[in-house]
Amino acid sequence: MLLMSAMKLPDNFYDKIKPRLYQRVGKELRLAFRVLDLGCGACELAQYLSETYAQKVTGVDISADSFSDKRNVAKKTKRIRCIGKDAARLNFIRNEAIDAVIISWALHEMENPHAVLQEAHRVLRPGGKILVVEFPRNSLAQKLWNENYYTSKELAGFLRKAGFKDIRAKQIEHKQILWVTGFRSKN
Numbered sequence: 001m002l003l004m005s006a007m008k009l010p011d012n013f014y015d016k017i018k019p020r021l022y023q024r025v026g027k028e029l030r031l032a033f034r035v036l037d038l039g040c041g042a043c044e045l046a047q048y049l050s051e052t053y054a055q056k057v058t059g060v061d062i063s064a065d066s067f068s069d070k071r072n073v074a075k076k077t078k079r080i081r082c083i084g085k086d087a088a089r090l091n092f093i094r095n096e097a098i099d100a101v102i103i104s105w106a107l108h109e110m111e112n113p114h115a116v117l118q119e120a121h122r123v124l125r126p127g128g129k130i131l132v133v134e135f136p137r138n139s140l141a142q143k144l145w146n147e148n149y150y151t152s153k154e155l156a157g158f159l160r161k162a163g164f165k166d167i168r169a170k171q172i173e174h175k176q177i178l179w180v181t182g183f184r185s186k187n
């Protein structure tokens with residue numbers, strides 16, 4: 001059953017909150033320098049982070065078509081690169097090479113979320129942070145796109161299974177967004 005609050009929101013709700021969400025992601029990951037965006041889509045968030053926080057961002061998406069035009073931006077700034085690969089196989093990134101991983105509105109589309117999170121854990125440095133932003137089950141997104149989404153409990157369980165610690169899950173933006181963070185332990 002859809003949440004009551006979801007029923008009253010406009011259909012363009014997610015478009016409207018996107019800039020605010022980017023700012024929030026930026027603040028959450030501001031201490032990181034090397035950021036990995038898995039399921040990056042058109043690499044828009046990567047571009048925002050590199051422009052706003054001067055971070056070095058690698059975007060990975062299984063469908064490379066969406067960001068072909070961003071390759072030029074990447075070449076120009078040298079701070080972002082967008083790669084067309086499966087996030088479940090990050091063998092082109094060495095162990096502990098990344099300070100923060102972001103997976104935004106993408107984990108629910110990934111065929112093997114467990115493998116993706118294990119890879120995220122492997123490439124993060126000890127103490128590095130993961131942020132998963134998702135649509136929750138029974139949200140407006142479900143009404144709009146009729147996809148299957150995880151609950152916060154399920155997502156937290158996925159992160160735990162992949163080895164992450166200090167996991168926190170909350171619902172924000174009228175409970176239409178799941179915001180889950182975790183860390184790779186320091187030892």
Ligand SMILES: C[S@@+](CC[C@H](N)C(=O)[O-])C[C@H]1O[C@@H](n2cnc3c(N)ncnc32)[C@H](O)[C@@H]1O
Nearest residue numbers: 039040041061062063086087104105106109110
């Ligand atoms: C809804 S889009 C989200 C895009 C972007 N992160 C955003 O916040 O706007 C989900 C993306 O995940 C990508 N994706 C799905 N499975 C993937 C996988 N196994 N590895 C990498 N990307 C994947 C899709 O190609 C798609 O671009």
